[in-house]
Each structure stands twice: as C-alpha cells, then as structure tokens.
Amino acid sequence: MTATDAHIASQPLPDAAPAGQPALSIGNVSHSYGPRRALIDVDFTVAPASFTALLGLNGAGKSTLFSLVTRLFGIQTGRISIFGHDISRAPGEALRLLGVVFQPRTLDLDLSLTQNLLYHAALHGISRREARLRSAEVLDRIKLADRAASKVRDLSGGQMRRLEIARALLHRPRLLLLDEATVGLDVKARADILDHVRQLVTEQGIGVLWATHLFDEIMPSDDLVVLHQGRMLAHGKVSRVIAEAGAQDVNTAFMRLTGTATLNGKPA
Secondary structure, X not given: OOHHHHHHHHXXXXXXXXXXXXXXXEEEEEEEEOOEEEEEEEEEEEOOOOEEEEEOOOOOOHXXXXXXXXXXXXXXXXXXXXXXXXOOOOHHHHHHOEEEEOOOOOOOOOOEHHHHHHHHHHHOOOOHHHHHHHHHHHHXXXXXXXXXXXXXXXXXXXXXXXXXXXHHOOOOOOEEEEEOOOOOOOHHHHHHHHHHXXXXXXXXXXXXEEEEOOHHHOOOOOEEEEEEOOEEEEEEEHHHHHHHOOOOOHHHHHHHHHOOOEEXXXXX
16 A cells, blocks of 8 residues: 555545535525626525536526635625535635636646645645645546646646546535536536546535536436526426426426527527
8 A cells, every 4th residue: 555545545535514504505695796687586505415506508697606605706695605604704614615616727737737736735724745645646536646747738628627626625625616617528528527526426425516508417316406697497306397397308497497498408
C-alpha cells in the first residue's frame, strides 16, 4: 500500500453535516436586476444524498440562483440555507459544506492539474501536505493521476470538467452545485460526467443540484425543479411532475408547464 493509499483508507467521507436538515433550502427567494425580475418567489429543497435536476431554458434564472447560493450576489428577498446554516447569517459554516462547478471554465490553463488543485486547497486553508495527499486522491478517482504534471490546456473538454468537479470536492463538501456542467461536451463525455456525479450521490451521500436545459440528462428517479422566466413551475419526483402535467415524459411535461416547444430533446 502506498502512502497515498494509506491516507485515503484512513480518511472519513466528506465532513458530516447536521442530521435531519435539507442539503439546500431555498425559501421564497426573489431577485431583480433593476426593473427586471430574474427570480420570483422560488421555493424548494434539495435532500442529502439526492440528485435534483434544475430544468430551465437559458434565461430561466438558474445561474442567478446559483450566484445567490454561492453569495456572489446578496439576497434581496427570501432565505437560503445549507444544512440549516443560513448563508447570510453564518456564511462560513454554510459555504464550508458547499462545492460548485460553474458553467464557464475557471481552471488556469497554464498550470498543471496538481497546481490548480493545490491553489484551490490553499484558498480553503488546507495544509500543503494534506492538499498534496487530497490532490493525488481525487486525480486517481477521476482517472487522471497519470496527467498530474500536465498543463490543463492539454486536456480534453471532458477531462477539464472532471478536474473541475474533483477540485470542487477537494475540501469535502456535502452539497455540490453544477451549472450546465456538460455544455460543449460530446455525447460520451456528457454521459461520463453524469455517471461520475451520480456515483458521488450513491457512494458518498453528497446532495447534488444539477442545472440543465437537456431532458436526456434527467432520470425517472431524480427530483426535478422546473424553472421558467424566474418562476418555479413544478417541484417533486420526475414521475410526479410528469403525472401532474398530464404528460407521458419530461419533454411533454415541460412543454405543457411552460407553453414552449421542443426540438430533438431540447427546448426550441
């Protein structure tokens, strides 16, 4: 057994979170950009160890919601908490339990994979020694250990996304937010990313909020939030949302709820 293997074996799963609390609670949140209302009384929860799909067209308010959860924007109306920690009153405790992958790439292309991870670890106050051990651990988990010293610019789009997810998990959060994480990837890379994230839910008990506009990324067992023009139109198990819309599938349910048309599995 290597030193890294021994360290991995001795480490607990990501830090424990308060029992009985939703991983994420969005309570009647509204947000405006001047006269334009981007979110209107959005209210839902994400359970621990669950995969929740946040489905909406571009401009639905998904990225605005993520910016509020991560405190890039201040909350104007409503309340957001992560495992019971109000992000306005106890931001340190709340954000310690949160990992995020934004839609735009945020890796430094001229640094190596390990250097990117070590920089992120330093921001979270992780010691250099511990950061190196954790970096080796996550690179091994995403099957990029052999590329540790490579520059990020030499990776494929799918490999970059996997690295960003690994980086988001480096401080061992209990909630993971991903904003359109598969945009620009080919079919296989999209499937690989989705499989990887779903394994995190089942194997590590991480709660996931997955923002997307693609119906084929949603499974019947998922929780689903439909967001349209800033309003939440549905929330519940996929099967329940479909049934309540009087539809046969997610595509048709979305069309009926939003009054929009779809084309080849995407909103038109």
